[in-house]
Amino acid sequence: MTSIPATGPDDPSALDPRRLLILRAVAQAGSMSAGARALGWTQPAVSQHLQALERSARTPLLLRHSGGVTLTEAGRAAIVHADAIAAHLDAASREVAELAALGAGTVRLAAFPSALAVLVPPALERLAATSGVEVRLVEAEPPEAVELVRSGDVDVALTFGYAESPGVPSDLRGVGLGTDPVDVVLPTTHPAADRGDLRLADLADDDWVAGCVRCREHLVACAATEGFTPRVRHETDDYVVVQQLVARGLAVAALPRTALAAYRHPDVATRTVEGLGARSLHAAHRAGVERVPAVSALLGALRRPARGGTTRTRTGAGA
Template sequence: MLIFRTVARAGSIAGGARGLGWTQPAVSQHLRQLEREVRCPLVIRQPRGVRLTEAGHALLAHADALAARLHSAEEELAALATLRAGTVRLAAFPSASATLVPPALAELATSHPGLDVQLMEAEPPEALDRVRAGAADMAVVFAYPETEPLLTPELTMRPIGEDPIKVVLPAEHPLAGGDRIELSALREERWVAGCARCREHLRRVCARSGFQPDTRHTTDDYVVAQALVADGLAVTLLPQLALRSYRHPKVAVLDAEAGSRQLMIIHHRESTRTPAIAASVAAITAAARCQSERRAE
């Protein structure tokens, strides 16, 4: 099944053979044997590769789960054999990568020097897909109340904190002098918004205040968003973590009834007892707790 998975992910028998270090005839033979065992074709062979049949797509989901479980077993055995040595592939969204991950990795480097944590930056949907497919061991993701992540049975989620949403105005804005603002006071402003989930959250909180935002600009980059705000081109909502990682000197940040997003760690349920995963989860959870305590000061 894992040979089939390699071929499916490569998109061709030749690519699968290269990935496995096998010959094409050997891979073809194993693929035909698997098709005989399951009694239906799994791929349609084409001049430039292979295309999965409906049965092939169904089997690939099980093959991905099997690969993830095998990887979890390998990690656990390696950790037990080498006193928690091993590799953890961590996916995290940009503002978490800039604020939560560095102190967590620094703590792990001290407490578990044999543990190799490798960071890959990814927004929540991509990060979730990577964990599901076995391309990442765990992910730090966020979700707004209206856009909870879609978890499959083999994944587990651990909440690690809340990330409050702030109003960001030009420093010279007439309403920038206070600590708090009513969103309804910004109904005539132009807005810059972020990802699809962020735009939906902006739309919902503004609707609760009786208006629809005039969204003129969209960007996933909070540095760009703040630059637009600083030059008086728009106002925006940004999470506290994004403002912790970067704050433009010419913007004002105010509290408002703008909600928050939930921060969470997602990994395969099978890897819960893996020492490397457990240590990484604990370190990131502690980093999130420190961020929350800083916010309360």
């Protein structure tokens, strides 16, 4: 694969686009001197450029006469394309500048359900208030979300991790978005629901409903520290389903507060217990993308104190 390209930039017969633009400026100005003034250069500089351009064109592009220059047929042909090049160059500069200034751009964000419900909406609201960045959302649990980042299908993935399992794989980069304490969820009728000094071990004989693999592993690990192995009867990621099961008295569960902020069943009680720890929240992305303004803005919006559940502060009726 050492083939030489058909017409590379070093092709002697290829025209230098910058010199075409100089030709254009001169043609518009009517003379090399006027063109040079418009470009902020001296006249010999422009003259040399155009001589070089004509040398590579192997034909005169303009006729010099007292009072200025006029285009030859070849010069007119070149100018047509120079105009188009100038237009595209201008468009490219404007579009890129707009992306750089946060006036445009879209970021694809993958997030797990509770984050999507609680963390993301206020962040998007802030983002929309201060920029023209658009965000496309994809719901995905951390493993899939990470894979979407790796494949380039999304730019940022909201993930979580526990002490024993990192939230951001080593081949990606990420920023921490704080911790999300895990609480115990009990039926309101559960004897331990009102217990003053509740410990995790107090629930060693209960049936449990667990979530994703890592959540269950975390639960099991915490329980092991407390000296028991939880009986996991049911498995579901869905925090609504979990609470429905708990409310019916079918099991107890451990849910992060974010999930509880997204949805809270009236017939469950939540208790903070020692030894259940917290999950850490992360925004994972490929190295380098954090320098993209739109991504950086989204990360910044996510990092703001989004605590406060789903309450949206808006103009309107106060509390």
